[in-house]
Amino acid sequence: MDSPGSPKSERKNHRVAILGGGFGGLHAARILSRSAVEVTLIDRRNFHLFQPLLYQVATGGLSPADIAAPLRALFRRSRNVRIVLGEAVDIDAQRRLVVLRDGEIEYDSLIVATGARHHYFGNDGWESLAPGLKSVEDATEIRARIFGAFEEAEKEPDPKKRAAWLTFAIVGGGPTGVELAGTIGELARGTLRGNFRSFDPAEARIILVEASAERILLSFPPALSRRAAELLGELGVEVRTGALVTRIEEGRIHLRCGAGDAAREETIESRTVIWAAGISASPLGECLKRTAGVALDRMGRVIVEPDLSIPGHPEVFVIGDLANFAHQGGAPLPGVAPVAMQEGRHAAAAILRRLEGDTRPLRFRYRNRGNLATIGRSRAVADLGKLRFGGFFAWILWLFIHLLYLVDFENRILVLTQWAWNYWTRNRSARLITGAPREKR
Amino acid sequence: MDSPGSPKSERKNHRVAILGGGFGGLHAARILSRSAVEVTLIDRRNFHLFQPLLYQVATGGLSPADIAAPLRALFRRSRNVRIVLGEAVDIDAQRRLVVLRDGEIEYDSLIVATGARHHYFGNDGWESLAPGLKSVEDATEIRARIFGAFEEAEKEPDPKKRAAWLTFAIVGGGPTGVELAGTIGELARGTLRGNFRSFDPAEARIILVEASAERILLSFPPALSRRAAELLGELGVEVRTGALVTRIEEGRIHLRCGAGDAAREETIESRTVIWAAGISASPLGECLKRTAGVALDRMGRVIVEPDLSIPGHPEVFVIGDLANFAHQGGAPLPGVAPVAMQEGRHAAAAILRRLEGDTRPLRFRYRNRGNLATIGRSRAVADLGKLRFGGFFAWILWLFIHLLYLVDFENRILVLTQWAWNYWTRNRSARLITGAPREKR
Numbered sequence: 001m002d003s004p005g006s007p008k009s010e011r012k013n014h015r016v017a018i019l020g021g022g023f024g025g026l027h028a029a030r031i032l033s034r035s036a037v038e039v040t041l042i043d044r045r046n047f048h049l050f051q052p053l054l055y056q057v058a059t060g061g062l063s064p065a066d067i068a069a070p071l072r073a074l075f076r077r078s079r080n081v082r083i084v085l086g087e088a089v090d091i092d093a094q095r096r097l098v099v100l101r102d103g104e105i106e107y108d109s110l111i112v113a114t115g116a117r118h119h120y121f122g123n124d125g126w127e128s129l130a131p132g133l134k135s136v137e138d139a140t141e142i143r144a145r146i147f148g149a150f151e152e153a154e155k156e157p158d159p160k161k162r163a164a165w166l167t168f169a170i171v172g173g174g175p176t177g178v179e180l181a182g183t184i185g186e187l188a189r190g191t192l193r194g195n196f197r198s199f200d201p202a203e204a205r206i207i208l209v210e211a212s213a214e215r216i217l218l219s220f221p222p223a224l225s226r227r228a229a230e231l232l233g234e235l236g237v238e239v240r241t242g243a244l245v246t247r248i249e250e251g252r253i254h255l256r257c258g259a260g261d262a263a264r265e266e267t268i269e270s271r272t273v274i275w276a277a278g279i280s281a282s283p284l285g286e287c288l289k290r291t292a293g294v295a296l297d298r299m300g301r302v303i304v305e306p307d308l309s310i311p312g313h314p315e316v317f318v319i320g321d322l323a324n325f326a327h328q329g330g331a332p333l334p335g336v337a338p339v340a341m342q343e344g345r346h347a348a349a350a351i352l353r354r355l356e357g358d359t360r361p362l363r364f365r366y367r368n369r370g371n372l373a374t375i376g377r378s379r380a381v382a383d384l385g386k387l388r389f390g391g392f393f394a395w396i397l398w399l400f401i402h403l404l405y406l407v408d409f410e411n412r413i414l415v416l417t418q419w420a421w422n423y424w425t426r427n428r429s430a431r432l433i434t435g436a437p438r439e440k441r
Numbered sequence: 442m443d444s445p446g447s448p449k450s451e452r453k454n455h456r457v458a459i460l461g462g463g464f465g466g467l468h469a470a471r472i473l474s475r476s477a478v479e480v481t482l483i484d485r486r487n488f489h490l491f492q493p494l495l496y497q498v499a500t501g502g503l504s505p506a507d508i509a510a511p512l513r514a515l516f517r518r519s520r521n522v523r524i525v526l527g528e529a530v531d532i533d534a535q536r537r538l539v540v541l542r543d544g545e546i547e548y549d550s551l552i553v554a555t556g557a558r559h560h561y562f563g564n565d566g567w568e569s570l571a572p573g574l575k576s577v578e579d580a581t582e583i584r585a586r587i588f589g590a591f592e593e594a595e596k597e598p599d600p601k602k603r604a605a606w607l608t609f610a611i612v613g614g615g616p617t618g619v620e621l622a623g624t625i626g627e628l629a630r631g632t633l634r635g636n637f638r639s640f641d642p643a644e645a646r647i648i649l650v651e652a653s654a655e656r657i658l659l660s661f662p663p664a665l666s667r668r669a670a671e672l673l674g675e676l677g678v679e680v681r682t683g684a685l686v687t688r689i690e691e692g693r694i695h696l697r698c699g700a701g702d703a704a705r706e707e708t709i710e711s712r713t714v715i716w717a718a719g720i721s722a723s724p725l726g727e728c729l730k731r732t733a734g735v736a737l738d739r740m741g742r743v744i745v746e747p748d749l750s751i752p753g754h755p756e757v758f759v760i761g762d763l764a765n766f767a768h769q770g771g772a773p774l775p776g777v778a779p780v781a782m783q784e785g786r787h788a789a790a791a792i793l794r795r796l797e798g799d800t801r802p803l804r805f806r807y808r809n810r811g812n813l814a815t816i817g818r819s820r821a822v823a824d825l826g827k828l829r830f831g832g833f834f835a836w837i838l839w840l841f842i843h844l845l846y847l848v849d850f851e852n853r854i855l856v857l858t859q860w861a862w863n864y865w866t867r868n869r870s871a872r873l874i875t876g877a878p879r880e881k882r
Contacts, residue, residue, distance in 0.1 A: 155544070197523045413858055432577065
């Protein structure tokens with residue numbers, strides 16, 4: 001500001017704003033925290049959430065704090081990193097300004113990593129009937145619904161109504177849907193055994209609904225999708241592919257099964273429906289469209305340049321679930337943690353390189369180290385490119401990788417203790433029904 | 442039912458209803474689970490809560506599930522114990538009937554252990570301004586307010602307003618108030634050090650307000666009250682005895698300090714006020730007054746017979762915080778966990794003895810094994826009758842006893858891991874700001 005100066009002093013005064021403390025924002029901030037730039041990390045929450053394990057909170061296996069790390073604790077020793085708890089409502093790319101609900105923040109470089117929310121394809125009324133799983137509050141709400149349904153079943157004398165309480169429909173056969181369905185299967189057949197006096201929890205029906213005609217886990221090779229469906233079957237989960245949700249109402253979900261002339265309507269009486277289907281990008285993409293003219297894809301994601309910046313604004317980067325990066329040929333990169341982490345580190349490196357005086361764009365390359373999905377206790381599928389397998393060893397690999405990536409060291413110990421215990425006892429002690437009583441079921 | 446039969450068959454058909462799964466109800470149910478009677482344990486929540494550690498949840502040291510044990514898991518193997526999730530709204534002692542919000546339960550013997558809630562002495566409007574600490578939801582709300590206040594302070598440029606965010610007033614100098622004040626003191630001076638960029642958390646003022654003129658911790662001997670005040674002072678807590686709360690409003694608390702002519706009004710600008718003062722008994726006491734004619738004390742507690750039953754109804758027992766037991770001379774027994782546990786076991790034994798044919802009332806005797814209060818990391822006061830001391834060894838004793846009494850084995854390991862970690866690092870990783878955004882601050 002006060003002088004053009006050497007690259008070093010320029011770096012010192014360079015202000016980087018990062019929107020979002022998820023995997024992308026966190027990894028960008030970590031790289032930048034070791035440099036001389038001034039970092040402002042803005043998040044609506046005061047913690048980083050390890051989202052891949054959120055389904056464990058929703059099913060009573062872990063507590064929210066086990067998979068959350070306070071952002072301020074993570075950057076306690078980085079004096080050049082300032083955490084701001086706030087919600088970004090607009091970005092003015094021309095004036096280089098982030099507008100918060102209660103203030104403004106100027107930047108020289110910007111990293112937008114605000115992710116995505118679940119999306120009901122225009123049926124927003126479904127949200128209260130079929131909550132999705134993105135936040136800690138979503139997870140504790142779903143937890144209350146799952147365990148509350150078993151409680152209602154215990155009190156319900158009418159067998160038909162009881163069956164509706166014991167029917168769980170999970171919409172969406174991606175990794176989250178598969179993980180939820182598998183874990184609820186284990187709850188019913190393992191954890192809750194002997195817990196009730198008027199029914200056997202193993203009577204519960206768990207139905208995984210997938211719109212695609214062929215298979216679940218579309219991001220995996222077909223053989224692993226088949227293996228996953230097999231493993232889910234062992235846990236008592238009914239997998240329904242080619243089933244489109246047409247309507248959700250209180251206690252009931254309507255499907256259209258099959259295609260063309262063979263299509264038929266089906267109604268499932270279920271008191272617990274969980275949404276793991278649609279995703280739409282953060283509304284900040286729209287702000288960038290308005291003030292910087294970026295193009296958005298069908299899901300609202302920002303189509304980024306090969307270096308993750310946006311056209312005409314080499315100082316603005318969009319990463320993680322909000323970005324559509326399709327420069328390696330084919331489909332955009334999936335919305336998973338490894339993509340966001342690598343993109344975050346890349347954007348940080350690109351900013352530092354520009355400050356060194358090298359203004360050539362730094363092309364991003366994603367290194368796919370594999371793809372994993374877990375299906376309950378001691379079952380998973382792993383796609384490591386050439387090596388593809390499912391079962392116990394895939395689960396061990398999954399376990400190892402997830403512990404490795406849990407950001408906070410204490411959390412690792414806690415999660416390991418709890419998992420080891422859950423594994424041996426099949427118990428899940430975090431199955432609390434908490435929160436304000438729901439207005440309506 | 443089908444035959445008058447021997448005591449054994451009578452025991453088999455004897456229906457015991459227990460209202461409340463706190464310390465009293467839980468320990469009664471445990472004794473009865475080993476007999477042949479039919480037990481129905483009714484609670485609004487699906488878990489037993491280890492309430493003495495709730496202040497640790499409110500200050501981000503532990504997660505709710507660490508101090509909660511699912512009731513169904515605890516009685517999984519006791520086929521004669523049935524858990525009902527429900528709220529008792531009335532008791533008809535004549536018809537031997539408990540009325541739930543959604544049903545009725547008949548009993549032959551009844552144990553009422555529904556405890557107490559906080560009480561604002563007729564100022565119910567204070568509840569939203571100064572929440573009390575009784576439930577998991579209370580604890581997460583207080584946690585959000587404490588850590589939210591530090592976040593607001595970070596964003597507040599006006600030093601006067603910032604000081605109000607950094608002022609914490611705890612009303613009530615009993616064990617809960619002392620524990621909360623001490624722990625917030627540690628947060629400010631230890632855990633949060635280096636976490637903020639626009640102020641030093643050690644600037645925070647923590648004020649413990651006690652109405653009694655002489656001292657805090659009135660249930661302890663005066664020397665230990667003095668020691669506790671000293672230990673709180675070391676943590677930066679200002680102890681204000683003889684200070685009566687006259688009004689609480691948004692951002693401000695009004696006190697009348699001193700008595701008689703020397704009394705003066707004082708206003709403290711504080712954005713975070715926590716209520717640890719008044720307690721009033723569960724409204725089921727009123728039901729027993731109406732249908733069984735019991736006498737209630739000033740706090741709404743049921744005045745019980747020497748055997749913990751109520752006059753004229755040897756089959757109805759009232760225990761724990763809802764009971765006023767004053768048959769050992771002097772004041773009623775205090776509302777602490779050891780009293781409730783011993784009373785629960787006693788009521789269960791009395792029921793079993795009557796079923797054996799011995800109808801003489803079984804007198805309850807409380808065995809006071811001591812009284813402990815903790816004042817943050819590595820400080821406590823202990824009153825073991827002849828032995829009275831404060832400091833590190835009192836804290837070690839407190840730690841040991843609390844771990845011993847944590848009902849669930851897994852919880853003990855988790856709590857120990859987390860505490861050991863908190864102890865060495867002074868970190869508190871469960872400091873999440875969660876829950877629906879408050880309408881108003």
